[in-house]
Amino acid sequence: MYRVGVIGLGAIAARYSKPEDPYPYCHVGGIRHSDTTELVAVADMSKERRDEFAEVWGPAFPDGSISYYETDTQMLESEELDIVAVCVRGPHHFAVMQNVLEADLGAIFLEKPAGCSLAETDEMARISNDRGIPIVVDYTRHWSPALLRLQDMVKDGLVGEVQSVIGYCGGGVLSFSIHSTDMICQFAGYDPSAVSASTRSSGDAPDGYEPEPAPVASTIDFASGVEGFHVGNHGKAPSFAVDVLGSEGQLRAGFYLQPTLRDADGVVVDNATLGLPGNVGPFKIAYEQITARLDGGPPPHCSGGDWVAVNEIGFATIESGITGARVDLPCANRDRMIFANG
Ligand SMILES: NC(=O)c1ccc[n+]([C@@H]2O[C@H](COP(=O)([O-])OP(=O)(O)OC[C@H]3O[C@@H](n4cnc5c(N)ncnc54)[C@H](O)[C@@H]3O)[C@@H](O)[C@H]2O)c1
Numbered sequence: 001m002y003r004v005g006v007i008g009l010g011a012i013a014a015r016y017s018k019p020e021d022p023y024p025y026c027h028v029g030g031i032r033h034s035d036t037t038e039l040v041a042v043a044d045m046s047k048e049r050r051d052e053f054a055e056v057w058g059p060a061f062p063d064g065s066i067s068y069y070e071t072d073t074q075m076l077e078s079e080e081l082d083i084v085a086v087c088v089r090g091p092h093h094f095a096v097m098q099n100v101l102e103a104d105l106g107a108i109f110l111e112k113p114a115g116c117s118l119a120e121t122d123e124m125a126r127i128s129n130d131r132g133i134p135i136v137v138d139y140t141r142h143w144s145p146a147l148l149r150l151q152d153m154v155k156d157g158l159v160g161e162v163q164s165v166i167g168y169c170g171g172g173v174l175s176f177s178i179h180s181t182d183m184i185c186q187f188a189g190y191d192p193s194a195v196s197a198s199t200r201s202s203g204d205a206p207d208g209y210e211p212e213p214a215p216v217a218s219t220i221d222f223a224s225g226v227e228g229f230h231v232g233n234h235g236k237a238p239s240f241a242v243d244v245l246g247s248e249g250q251l252r253a254g255f256y257l258q259p260t261l262r263d264a265d266g267v268v269v270d271n272a273t274l275g276l277p278g279n280v281g282p283f284k285i286a287y288e289q290i291t292a293r294l295d296g297g298p299p300p301h302c303s304g305g306d307w308v309a310v311n312e313i314g315f316a317t318i319e320s321g322i323t324g325a326r327v328d329l330p331c332a333n334r335d336r337m338i339f340a341n342g
Contacts (some may be wrong), residue, residue: 002106002291005041005079006030007072007096008087009049012111012138013042019060023281025140027085027109028057028121030283036291041079043069056168065162072099082106083296089210090175090340094120097273101127106294108135109286113174113342114311118334136290136300137307141240141280143289148301150253151186153274157260159249162188165243168234172212173199173321174314175183175342177232181317182229182302182310183218183254185338187244191223191310192316194328197230199321205339212338218317229316 006013006027017024024030040062044050050068056095056165058066069075076099078083084100086093090113097115100108101124108128113122114137128135141147153164165188169180185192195217205211220228241254249269253259259276261269289300302310318325318338 002036002040003040003080004037004079004083004085004127004295005043005075006031006039006085007043007075007086007100008089008092009042009044009053010087010089012140013085013087014057015051016176019057021281023279025281026281027087027132027283028053030061030281030285030287031085033281033284034287034291037083037287039066041067041069041075041081043072043075055326059169060162062104072096072240076103079102082294083109085109085111087111090342091116094288096234097124101131101133103132104110107300108133109138109290110135111138112178113172113314113340114307116174116340117337118312118331120313122334125308133185134290134299134303135294135307136286136303137311138286139179139302139307139310140282140286142182142257142302143285145164145277145280146259147183147252147253147255148285148335149184149276150190150259154187154246154251158249159244159246159251160264162244162246163243164229164245166231166245167227168231168237169213169239170232170234172202172340172342173317174212174311175214176336177215177230178310178314180220180230180242181220181313183242183314184230185306187242187251187253187308188220188226188228189224190306192220192309192329193223194221194311194326195219195313195316195320197317197320197324199232199318203339209337209339210246213294213318213321214320215245215317218320220313234256234307 167180167184169177197212216233
């Protein structure tokens, strides 16, 4: 079993789900359900959060199996960990990641948004590469078992040659709608080359930061020739879903909906023919991909160049929205500090 430590005991670490949930949408639930991980340590600067965690989740783990820490550094110095989940908010990622990347780890599971500037994420990626410690960024909805299967099927020609992928999601470009950016790439590929976007400003930002805008709409060019479209104002179209338009058909798929596949004549194909897997919590799948890598398997999804590409699209969307210009990737301005507080 691989030993996992979690930094930050908020919503995505532990509060979105309870131990009894069959498909928990939180890190500790996924770690607990995974056959290859055990939770051995947690850190949160808030005593209230540590106490709440001990009360809600403590009974779900063997007595005394979890050590509690106030800071990330105390946990990293005291524990031998294979995986660390970084679950603090975006503006704290860079400081925490600098500590985590110094530790002797197998992998890091980092919450989105990866960082608040490209300069920050460049530095994280550099150290990760130098030290051989993969970073996996948590675009959680990616790990829906049905989406993973459909991703493979689309690669194998389910809709013929993919021509366009349309994703639907509003909210902060880096903190929220980035889930849909990843989903567009999940079906279009992870080779974006340019972004043109219109965004609207939302919220304030403390000194040193610019506010995080939300997407109105953007186009993402991919080197493969596929075109991505991100729709921020999507009316009744479902969030965290994509339409994959191909030469031989079209697929609507998403985290919260049953897929709809249409053939070349527009006729709906029976989902029973797709052989889709049953539900499994996305965190369980993600942790099992990470541990498979530690056993010598393939890189987990949303690691290496994949999270870098998604993150690059996010910052280019902001850059294009502010400047009105089409932005070639990699984005030239790497210093814009965005208050990505999701
Ligand atoms: N993948 C998803 O679907 C999803 C959903 C929600 C949030 N998130 C992401 O998860 C991250 C956390 O968001 P949240 O809503 O869970 O936050 P939250 O505010 O609920 O919890 C953050 C916790 O981190 C603790 N903390 C902050 N700095 C710390 C430090 N240096 N050391 C130890 N503890 C520290 C705080 O005390 C708090 O308990 C964000 O990056 C957010 O974007 C992802």
